Amino acid sequence: MKVAIIGAGASGLVAGVCESSHSDVTIYCADDKIGKKILVTGNGRCNLTNVSGFESAYNQDISKFLERYSYLDIISFFNNYGLEVHVDEEGRVYPLSNSAQSVVDVLENALKKANVKIVYEKVEDIKANGDFEVVTKTSVEKFDKVIVATGSEHEILDKLGVKYKPFTPSLMALKTKQKTLSLSGLRLSEVSATLVIGEKSYTQYGEVLFKDKGLSGICIFSLSAYLSRINNFNAKIYIDLLPKFSVENVVKMLSNRLKLNFDNLSEFMTGLFHKKINNYILKCLNYDTTMPINKLEQNEINNLAKIIKNMPFDIVGYYENNQVKSGGVALSDLKGSLEYKKIKNLYFVGEVVDVDGICGGYNLSWAFISAMIAGEK
Numbered sequence: 001m002k003v004a005i006i007g008a009g010a011s012g013l014v015a016g017v018c019e020s021s022h023s024d025v026t027i028y029c030a031d032d033k034i035g036k037k038i039l040v041t042g043n044g045r046c047n048l049t050n051v052s053g054f055e056s057a058y059n060q061d062i063s064k065f066l067e068r069y070s071y072l073d074i075i076s077f078f079n080n081y082g083l084e085v086h087v088d089e090e091g092r093v094y095p096l097s098n099s100a101q102s103v104v105d106v107l108e109n110a111l112k113k114a115n116v117k118i119v120y121e122k123v124e125d126i127k128a129n130g131d132f133e134v135v136t137k138t139s140v141e142k143f144d145k146v147i148v149a150t151g152s153e154h155e156i157l158d159k160l161g162v163k164y165k166p167f168t169p170s171l172m173a174l175k176t177k178q179k180t181l182s183l184s185g186l187r188l189s190e191v192s193a194t195l196v197i198g199e200k201s202y203t204q205y206g207e208v209l210f211k212d213k214g215l216s217g218i219c220i221f222s223l224s225a226y227l228s229r230i231n232n233f234n235a236k237i238y239i240d241l242l243p244k245f246s247v248e249n250v251v252k253m254l255s256n257r258l259k260l261n262f263d264n265l266s267e268f269m270t271g272l273f274h275k276k277i278n279n280y281i282l283k284c285l286n287y288d289t290t291m292p293i294n295k296l297e298q299n300e301i302n303n304l305a306k307i308i309k310n311m312p313f314d315i316v317g318y319y320e321n322n323q324v325k326s327g328g329v330a331l332s333d334l335k336g337s338l339e340y341k342k343i344k345n346l347y348f349v350g351e352v353v354d355v356d357g358i359c360g361g362y363n364l365s366w367a368f369i370s371a372m373i374a375g376e377k
């Protein structure tokens with residue numbers, strides 16, 4: 001069987017390796033090198049999968065696919081081609097080399113060994129008439145099967161007349177109404193962030209990074225996925241600076257600090273959090289930093305505890321750079337094999353399918369798992 005794979009990203013390359021065991025495979029690569037996006041994943045380390053959390057990581061239930069291939073299959077796929085991996089304390093799986101380049105190198109070797117042809121040209125057009133005619137600027141080639149692995153680019157979907165949910169950015173920094181310039185560059189670890197949209201709320205633990213006009217970091221990226229899915233960026237995020245403490249515990253801790261030898265409120269806050277956060281808290285509450293500590297009343301202590309546990313941010317938009325896009329071909333239009341129900345031998349894998357996950361290796365996991373399924377004999 002002659003198979004064309006359109007796109008040489010994470011899903012296209014893995015589909016190429018899987019398909020090559022039983023087919024004659026050509027991968028079309030629009031870039032000058034394969035796997036370019038893989039290189040920037042996980043800050044250049046490539047967080048390829050995760051050992052847990054799959055049940056709640058995606059925009060929809062993909063358990064029937066996860067039952068066929070799990071994170072263990074992803075690890076053993078890469079192990080079989082020579083990639084050693086390690087797991088961090090939060091369950092994220094990375095190459096042992098901590099270099100995304102190793103992932104691309106291993107896939108490149110596997111494709112070479114399997115004699116997969118790589119055509120470094122963008123697919124301009126594609127015609128489905130029983131078989132498939134794949135058209136680039138310099139060639140027209142016929143294939144029996146096509147796997148579309150084009151990420152969030154919709155041109156090929158339009159050419160094929162395939163319906164899809166419009167792509168919207170996901171996993172990105174969020175802009176806030178509150179001015180965060182004074183906090184810009186500050187990284188908070190072991191905090192939690194809770195997104196509230198109407199009746200629903202979603203909490204993420206880990207890292208929050210302040211930008212000049214908003215919030216970033218893994219927690220915020222993951223929360224942005226929920227906003228992206230509803231394509232509405234008006235919401236509230238509450239940061240809990242001390243998620244292991246209850247409000248009562250924080251009140252108690254602050255009350256105990258009153259017994260220490262502080263002259264004013266600024267001194268009282270010193271040693272609690274980063275100076276920038278201390279100042280931000282006092283500014284939010286409109287408290288004078290020079291206020292003598294013996295003037296601090298119980299309700300002011302309570303307000304400090306409240307903001308420490310629930311620092312509010314109004315979300316008003318998002319930053320341009322995003323890691324994935326939500327949207328794509330609906331799973332309901334695809335068979336369990338990821339073959340398009342309306343066109344025989346046409347398959348969709350990776351981000352082009354309307355499956356998107358939060359941070360933690362879940363998007364690459366979907367790219368790999370869907371590729372393994374579509375590349376089966």
Ligand SMILES: Cc1cc2nc3c(=O)[nH]c(=O)nc-3n(C[C@H](O)[C@H](O)[C@H](O)COP(=O)(O)OP(=O)(O)OC[C@H]3O[C@@H](n4cnc5c(N)ncnc54)[C@H](O)[C@@H]3O)c2cc1C
Pocket residue numbers: 006007008009010011012028029030031036037038040041042043046047048049121122123124149150151152153155156322323324349350351352360361362363364365367
């Ligand atoms: C900065 C960043 C960091 C990330 N970090 C992680 C991470 O650590 N873990 C994780 O799980 N996910 C991460 N992601 C998300 C992850 O990269 C994507 O989920 C994944 O790359 C999707 O793979 P894909 O093959 O579906 O699409 P892509 O990787 O986007 O590949 C699609 C390919 O198709 C090509 N193409 C499109 N149209 C055509 C055409 N007409 N002809 C030929 N080729 C075409 C494109 O040029 C592209 O090379 C990150 C993303 C970014 C941007």
